Amino acid sequence: MPNPTAAILIIGDEILTGRTREGNAHFLAGKLVEQGITCREIRIVPDDNDVIVAAVRELSSRHDHLFTSGGIGPTHDDITADAVAEAMGAALDVREDAREILAAYYAARGVEFTAARLRMARIPEGATLIENPVSGAPGFSCGNVHVMAGVPNIFQAMVEGLLPRLTGGAPLLSRNWQVPRPEATVADELRRIAGEFPDLSLGSYPYIQEGRYGTNLVARGTDPALVEAGWQALKDAFPEGQ
Amino acid sequence: MPNPTAAILIIGDEILTGRTREGNAHFLAGKLVEQGITCREIRIVPDDNDVIVAAVRELSSRHDHLFTSGGIGPTHDDITADAVAEAMGAALDVREDAREILAAYYAARGVEFTAARLRMARIPEGATLIENPVSGAPGFSCGNVHVMAGVPNIFQAMVEGLLPRLTGGAPLLSRNWQVPRPEATVADELRRIAGEFPDLSLGSYPYIQEGRYGTNLVARGTDPALVEAGWQALKDAFPEGQ
Incomplete structure (x- = not known):
């Protein structure tokens, strides 16, 4: 049986303007090789809802897995959860399990749980959470789309938590x-x-x-x-x- | 008038397997910002003819410019010129102007002009050459598709030669x-x-x-x-x- 295939979708204007040199795709590509998952495409797109929705639909239907990086923070330009939910036809709202994780994380650190932070508890219906041991706010797997943060050390920690859940093939x-x-x-x-x-x-x-x-x-x-x-x-x- | 838009297509298995950390897209993205050309997508694909042809067609029709990096060397896995010619409906053969550039470059250095090196003189009909001051073998612009080498210092030299030819907009x-x-x-x-x-x-x-x-x-x-x-x-x- 051939190995499962994957694509990586990196979301963020800061990469397309040359401000930031992307490194998450490189990190994940190396991990996928070890796991026996064949990465067939890496795509970098701007913070644009329609573009993200179209890319998620295309890449998730063409490959066994789609991994995304970026756009799940607390600010107005963090639109990945909305776009993925739209692309996958899932409802998006604050989910109690994610809210509890954030509440406990902030309470333990004496940090205020603001409305902006509550945005990060918005999780598509039916999605599985991906643990974020670095800063609390979880990623999620919605169908075969695995949504993770863009900050490199958070992204890497989420990948380490996610990959053991995925079935790979023979390592390349x-x-x-x-x-x-x-x-x-x-x-x-x-x-x-x-x-x-x-x-x-x-x-x-x-x-x-x-x-x-x-x-x-x-x-x-x-x-x-x-x-x-x-x-x-x-x-x-x-x-x-x- | 809005700025012209562009996409960057990086071609090479070595990036998708995590062997090489891509840097050409980051370099070019920064240059495009200065030139007032808006980069809307970066895509990395394997050395697969059908995938490259489809990506070149899609991205060149959607944007004012498409820049490619990689796959124009002398070996069997260098298939970018063939794929771009196919995508753009142009004939591909050894072209006399490119052959002369290579012949002069190798003659000046006492290097044999082998059949493998002659592959690099295959240029689509009607394309404009892009100078390669580093190692002789030129890139080319076929319609709005600008085809350049993957080796970073050659890619950068080609970009420096190409960009002044392109009409930009207001720098970002x-x-x-x-x-x-x-x-x-x-x-x-x-x-x-x-x-x-x-x-x-x-x-x-x-x-x-x-x-x-x-x-x-x-x-x-x-x-x-x-x-x-x-x-x-x-x-x-x-x-x-x-």
Whole structure:
């Protein structure tokens, strides 16, 4: 059975204006590989309800999982919960379980539970909460859409709590072979090896280091013996590598 | 007249597997802001012809510009030129002007002009070349699709060469006001100010620094006086900031 597929949807004007360099997708992509879930797309969209609704509908219907990051805070530009509820056809309101989590969190810290903070207890009907050990306000899974915060350490904590709940497949394995030659000079041999290993993905990634061209060759696959054999073929073809 | 819009399409398995942390989209997004071109979407897709073709068609028809990064090197997994040509209905073959650029580049460096390198002279019919001062092989603009390399320093050099050719609008300006308060406690005032400045985009970005919560407030717009006025309103509302 092929591995489940996923998309990641990052929501926030601050990334599209170059203000913030996105890192949550990179973090999650690495975790999905370990879990045997194949990430097929990362999409970054602005804080625009119609755009988010359309993206959630498209990506959640096309993939087994959709993970979102951003837009679930207390302010007026935090519209992700509304958009996801609309996209999934679920009612959205303050939910008692989420309200209790927030109330307990703030009470324990002597922090006032304001109306703005109560916004973060608005959870779509039928959704499962995702724990937020960092700042209380939970994320949620609505159908196959997993909605998480944009602040990196909160996002990461939510991912760690969520992923064990999801069924993955065989982890994608990869081995790297670094060759001190320009990419063009490895192309023919690489194409030949790729033909010999149709069940592996063989990638080549050129780099420039201290003015010299080199290429990282990567063999990827889910069968450990096959990945090892493909990597050995790369080593044999380019013995000057490391 | 509203500013032109753009999307950025990043092509490469290595980003979706978490191997590489993408930085080209972040770089270009910042440049587009300066040029007055509004980036509305960033999308990252695998080295899959059908997926790239569909994304190029959708994003190039929806926006004034589409910028792509990755997949134009010499190896078998470099399929971006083929996919863009297919999406735009243009023939693809070795083009004499591109071949001459590569021949001269390699001749000057005593490097062999192999069949693999000749792949990089395949340019869609009617496309305009984008100069590559780093490693010779050009990018190209095919209609409103601007195809550039994935290696960061080559991508950046291509962007610098391309952008002056494109007509932008009023640059998006932004001013930041950092407030040492949790995001929830600025929400009400921020919503009020956003209502007073409907032509500005007001964003709030929570952070945690040395265990303390704070929020960066950002006023964005194209009218300098309005951005200044919005920023002043933020300062007045949260005088403890900086």
